[in-house]
Amino acid sequence: MASKSKRASSVAKSTGEIFTRKWPRLFFIVAALQAIICIAFESYTFSQFQTGLKDMTDADWGANKEDGQAQTKTIPTFLGLLMLAFIYDIVLVWDALRMKNTIQIIGLCIANLAFLVYSALQIDQIHVAITRLISYNAFNNLDIWSEVQGELIAIPCIISLVSVLLSFIAWKLYQEFAWDILKHIGADYRMKKRYLHYQVYIALLKFDFFFFVGFTIQFLVVVGGKTTTEFILTAIAIPVTIIILLCAAWFTRREWKLGMVVVMILYLGGLTYFIYKLARIYDPKEAQFYMPVRKSLTAFAVLTIILIILTIINGLVCMLNFGAGLKHHLNTPRQEIDKDQASYSMHDVKQPQLPSRMTID
Numbered sequence: 001m002a003s004k005s006k007r008a009s010s011v012a013k014s015t016g017e018i019f020t021r022k023w024p025r026l027f028f029i030v031a032a033l034q035a036i037i038c039i040a041f042e043s044y045t046f047s048q049f050q051t052g053l054k055d056m057t058d059a060d061w062g063a064n065k066e067d068g069q070a071q072t073k074t075i076p077t078f079l080g081l082l083m084l085a086f087i088y089d090i091v092l093v094w095d096a097l098r099m100k101n102t103i104q105i106i107g108l109c110i111a112n113l114a115f116l117v118y119s120a121l122q123i124d125q126i127h128v129a130i131t132r133l134i135s136y137n138a139f140n141n142l143d144i145w146s147e148v149q150g151e152l153i154a155i156p157c158i159i160s161l162v163s164v165l166l167s168f169i170a171w172k173l174y175q176e177f178a179w180d181i182l183k184h185i186g187a188d189y190r191m192k193k194r195y196l197h198y199q200v201y202i203a204l205l206k207f208d209f210f211f212f213v214g215f216t217i218q219f220l221v222v223v224g225g226k227t228t229t230e231f232i233l234t235a236i237a238i239p240v241t242i243i244i245l246l247c248a249a250w251f252t253r254r255e256w257k258l259g260m261v262v263v264m265i266l267y268l269g270g271l272t273y274f275i276y277k278l279a280r281i282y283d284p285k286e287a288q289f290y291m292p293v294r295k296s297l298t299a300f301a302v303l304t305i306i307l308i309i310l311t312i313i314n315g316l317v318c319m320l321n322f323g324a325g326l327k328h329h330l331n332t333p334r335q336e337i338d339k340d341q342a343s344y345s346m347h348d349v350k351q352p353q354l355p356s357r358m359t360i361d
Helices: 002-020 022-052 065-099 102-135 144-185 189-223 228-254 257-281 287-320 326-330 334-339 341-345
Strands: none
Touching: 002 022, 002 065, 022 065, 022 102, 022 144, 065 102, 065 189, 065 287, 102 144, 102 189, 102 287, 189 228, 189 257, 189 287, 189 326, 228 257, 228 287, 257 287
């Protein structure tokens, strides 16, 4: 109970620091405003689409019913996934600022560029979906594209502006958090380098989770599985992935080599899976099933493959750092370190001791 209360107070204290310090507060506010505005535009687009769509039995599907049903799922999937991305982004922003993880903050700036690419891709994909559905007489409102086009174009414009602002604030945060990291790790260059590798690895795990889940959701909702077994196995992969990533973080923190070896093998399995899926997307025999979300699935698959490769490399580097003293720093509560921050600051400033002198009255 005592450890839980200490952890809760530590979380409350670190969260409070976000809003009492200038640059963390600005970073959080800018990211939150981006999320609120973009989610509002996405919600408006989703509302217009749903209200304008006819009942499935009233549309003139002809021989294209399967394609029409896939197109009706494409737009909600795109919009829902981007809204989920912004919500997850805010959680990661809070986590990065609370933990003073500069690597994760830089990763969030890069992720914002990925949001920019995805939001730009959704304009064309949603336009194609609406055009096809109109040709199938699936809409009551034939002017739906003109009503949502402005909002869809505005989203990548907003993300572009915010990406510039976040990059500038991230540079300021890097300077501000440098002293906090020094207090936590010390002035040892090699130890700081090990801590940097650990931060990169943990940040990669968090981004791995989103891109894997994003790919899987699109596959399950729009493409589906050729068989019930394939669909079930793909759905089960989501909770299994969460467990693997949580174990990967715990094994690294506790420096358990055997667990890390098992995780590395699973990473290679995941890498093989995504390379296989990417090949299937462009297989002439299978391409028709992926066409409604082909561009976005390709983007997610490529980004996930890159992230897994980087995760494997950083995981191996972290394993090489096992037994070098980082474990003590990672598992020592920050509150205990803060009590000794004066000693950290005095390491390199040693005042000469004045000799004691006896006085005779």
